[in-house]
Amino acid sequence: MSEAIYQKAIDAIMEADQKLALEAVRQHLDSGVDPMELMNKGFIVGISKVGDLFGSGKMFLPELMLAAEVMQAASQALNQAMPAGRESGYAHIHITAATVKGDIHDIGKGIGIALFRANGFTVHDLGRDVEAEVMIDDAVKNNSQIIATSALLTTTLSEQKKLEETLKKAGLKGKIKTMVAGAPVTPRWANRIGADIYAENAHEGVQGVIRAIKEG
Ligand code: B12
Known part of the structure; x- marks a missing residue:
């Protein structure tokens, strides 16, 4: 069936x-x-x-x-249809999520966010085609511990690198952790740009946030 x-x-x-x-x-x-x-x-x-x-x-x-x-x-x-915000004790974990500048693919991000919310995290969804600076401003405003980005084009992957550089310049690298996702994103890319978490899929995204928060 x-x-x-x-x-x-x-x-x-x-x-x-x-x-x-x-x-x-x-x-x-x-x-x-x-x-x-x-x-x-x-x-x-x-x-x-x-x-x-x-x-x-x-x-x-x-x-x-x-x-x-x-x-x-x-x-x-x-x-x-995903079970909404089950009582997991994770509501204090805030995640700012967006598709990077120049990229309008947002289906995968939508699935990631739905699973974050189903696991009780608080998500601030900035949509798609979003500048790194806008993500950082939002994360600071909402006290987000994580910025999660999605990139689907090989030409927009560099925006994830830009986010790392902009966080460094603002003295926020490490204080706000980064998660990178999207079909062309690999663990090697995540490592190369210094992203904190790599998520191959929505489930790995949830596991990655929980691990990062435990590690402090
Ligand atoms: C649907 C689609 C579109 C739709 C997007 C609609 C939308 N609202 O998203 C439309 C038609 C608009 C589109 C446009 C374009 N597209 Co397009 N598109 C696709 C396609 C077929 C599927 C993408 C998708 O939704 N997959 C399903 C989701 C569920 O998968 P996913 O995004 O990878 O997400 C999973 C994981 O990566 C991860 N994940 C992703 N994001 C996040 C976020 C978080 C927080 C977490 C935890 C996890 C997570 O979890 C998800 C679930 O497991 C891909 C092909 C492909 N195989 O990827 C091409 C593809 C990405 N597109 C491509 C291209 C070229 C384009 C255009 C440039 C075409 C054109 N000539 O205009 C434009 C780009 C416009 C722009 N500036 O962004 C190319 C990119 C090639 C490249 N090397 O960069 C691809 C690979 C097609 C191809 N084979 O050529 N596209």
């Missing part, structure tokens, strides 16, 4: 069929299985296939945009 729903989600993204996508969401939620399972085994598989087709010139931008709209609708529906 689950396999059929995962396949439905993959097809829905590849065919840009929103009705089918929301049907898969409803069936999955009715089955009582963790919403993230459908995201990981269905929708993310579908959008990755679409990304590969686009990357190899077999799909064009208008079709990519239609698939992305369906992906956005499906992920919003699943994010809303």
Whole structure:
């Protein structure tokens, strides 16, 4: 049963069929299985296939945009279904989150934030295409312990490096920890720029925050 729903989600993204996508969401939620399972085994598989087709010139931008709209609708529906702010004792942990300057990809960030909130953290979502200075101002204003950034383009990865440099200049490096995420981001990149936490996916993001807070 689950396999059929995962396949439905993959097809829905590849065919840009929103009705089918929301049907898969409803069936999955009715089955009582963790919403993230459908995201990981269905929708993310579908959008990755679409990304590969686009990357190899077999799909064009208008079709990519239609698939992305369906992906956005499906992920919003699943994010809303995540158990809201369970009493975890983590509400005092504030996270400022954003997609970096020049980058409008925000689906992965949305999933990361939904899981942060489901685990009880307080998140300040600055949206997408956000300057490093704006993130730092927000983190200072809200006493965020972490700034989490998402970058999906090889050309915008450098903005994560800029954040490290700007934090250093402001004397805040180490006081505010950084988390880097996004498809082209690797542990090697995180290490090279001196980011504190690397998150391959939303689940690792949650684990990374908990580890960083424990380490102090
Ligand atoms: C959907 C999509 C779009 C949508 C974005 C819609 C939106 N609102 O986000 C639209 C159509 C707008 C778009 C536009 C463009 N795109 Co685009 N896009 C994609 C695509 C197909 C999927 C991205 C996605 O949402 N994946 C699903 C999510 C869930 O995965 P994710 O973001 O990686 O997130 C996971 C982890 O990385 C991590 N994570 C990510 N962020 C965060 C944050 C936190 C806090 C945490 C904890 C975790 C976390 O957890 C997530 C869940 O596991 C990718 C292909 C790909 N394989 O990545 C191309 C891709 C990224 N795009 C690409 C390109 C080229 C573009 C455009 C330049 C196209 C153009 N000619 O205009 C523009 C760029 C516009 C801009 N300035 O940003 C290229 C980038 C190539 C490169 N080397 O840089 C890719 C790789 C496609 C390709 N194969 O060529 N795109």
